[in-house]
Amino acid sequence: MGSARGEPEGTRPAAAPERATPTVQRVLLLASGGRRIAVPVGQVAEVFRPLPVRPLAGTPDWLDGVAVVRGQATPVVRLGVLLGAADATVSRFVSLKLGARTVVLGVAEVIGVRAID
Helix, strand or coil, rough: CCCCCCCCCCCCCCCCCCCCCCCCEEEEEEECCCEEEEEHHHHHEEEEECCCEECCCCCCEEEEEEEEECEEEEEEEEEHHHHHCCCCCCEEEEEEEEEEEEEEEEECHHHHHHHEE
């Protein structure tokens, strides 16, 4: 005996193909050294004015040194220099949480939060 719709018993109509749900991610856009990068908002701890930085001997050019952020010595990376610029102006610090660690990016500009897919 068939179903009320005239289908053989034990069969089901074919399911509609699954559509991939677009994943939208919120990012903070930063600019430095003539380039732009996007950082996932979930990794951004805070954005603030630059603090005094104590240089460290024997470090790469892109590592400015350490700044005391919320009572902790935190490495400060000059993003523009890391990306290849000869000199990069820093007008803002962006503190990032990377697992159990924190690092500060020195950037020229914080453009804002955007959604990307």
